[in-house]
Amino acid sequence: MQTAKRKALIGDIGGTHARFAISDIDELSVEHFAVFETKMFDSLQDAVRHYLASVPTRPPTAGFAIAGSVSGETIRLSRAPWTFARSDIADVCGTPHIHFLNDFEALALALPYLKKHDLHEIAGGDRDERGVRLVLGPGSGFGCATLSPAGRGWKSIPGFLGDASFGATDEWELAIRDEVAAAYDDAPLHEVLSGRGLETIYRVRNRLTGRGGEAIPAIEIIKAAEEEDESAVETLDCFISIFARYAGDVALTVGASGGIYLAGGIVPKILPALAKPGFLKRLHGSGGRSNYLTDLPVHAILSYDVGLRGVALALSDRFPMHSLSV
Known part of the structure; x- marks a missing residue:
């Protein structure tokens, strides 16, 4: 007892x-x-x-x-x-x-024990049941961790990807990086992939497109994107693209044959955007990207x-x- x-x-x-x-x-x-x-x-x-x-x-x-x-x-x-x-x-x-x-x-640590109702499937795939699993995502900041087999059990290792420098790949992202770097010694990823980061992307895109407009909270940007507001949709698409790129990069780095899990306070709020083809297209990449990524299952964690x-x-x-x- x-x-x-x-x-x-x-x-x-x-x-x-x-x-x-x-x-x-x-x-x-x-x-x-x-x-x-x-x-x-x-x-x-x-x-x-x-x-x-x-x-x-x-x-x-x-x-x-x-x-x-x-x-x-x-x-x-x-x-x-x-x-x-x-x-x-x-x-x-x-x-x-x-x-x-x-x-x-x-x-x-909880990943092996999750049930179907805890998750939302974004991509199916062949998961190695004893393979490394990756969990990462945005909220107030940006976190990540891996789960690796250790004997008969598991070992969880946290990472601090959010403190890494954000690398821009196009002119839009370079403008975002410059905006963040102006307020910090560097441009930490957690100031791009977070609620504050979403607000920064919205502000930068509106300024560069001449739309102007007042700064609004991240939750209102997400709501506006659901209502097909052009500025908000473009902002969220940019955010999703950056998120997908880093998810793919880290999955390749750690060999996440056990799957990719998206977590953080923002993830359940942006499921419609994550379900769009653009997220997986950017995650899987093209050209020099490894086909390894296309075989990995991807899930969003829903349970609180x-x-x-x-x-x-x-x-x-x-x-x-x-x-x-x-």
Whole structure:
């Protein structure tokens, strides 16, 4: 019989939203789910306190997927003004049994356990069931991770592609790169493939085409594209093209024979654009591009709790049965 010792507080903390739940880390359940905007709180500590006050139990284990690097004692959330010490979060949770991992690292861990309803198929293909799987995508920033076979299990390795320099391939992209570089020492990819990036592309294209117009939030650009607004459609097509190119490049680099998974807060909102032929055409490429890509399955992750399930998996592995003490 399972005991309360196997319950854990789990969190998926992004630049825009913080998601919390209680999980049985053996059954990988997700209960008492709650989501908050990060701007509602001054710190992760405050958000955790608020959540714990709303649930009937304080589990003896806790784990958090964080948007950003989790190395070191002090952790800074990317694209949000939260910086915290591991020990501070342990104190708030009331347990020394605590674990942090990157948010895309958590997504990758959950990939083998996803069901059909968690995914939207963009391209079929022959997946190597024990091949490397790639998950990447835009939200408040741009994240990626790979999942590789390790013995009888899996090893998730986060990457930081969003911090890499954006490389332009045409005049439009060069103008976008110049716009981003004017505000940064370089032109990091997360300032192109993100909500802010979508807004930058819209602003640059309108300026260069002489359309003018006010800057609008990313969600309104996406909505306008659905309504066939010319500027918004061109903006989203440009965004999708860049996204597809990088997805293909990274899939080739890591040998993603297990498939490509698109994730991040923006992905479910732009499914119609991802379903257009242009996305796969750019991902597969032509000329020097490898035919390897055309055989890979491509899916978009739809479910809101996949990152939380990945945290539960990480905790189950880190704290095996009977290893916890009260």
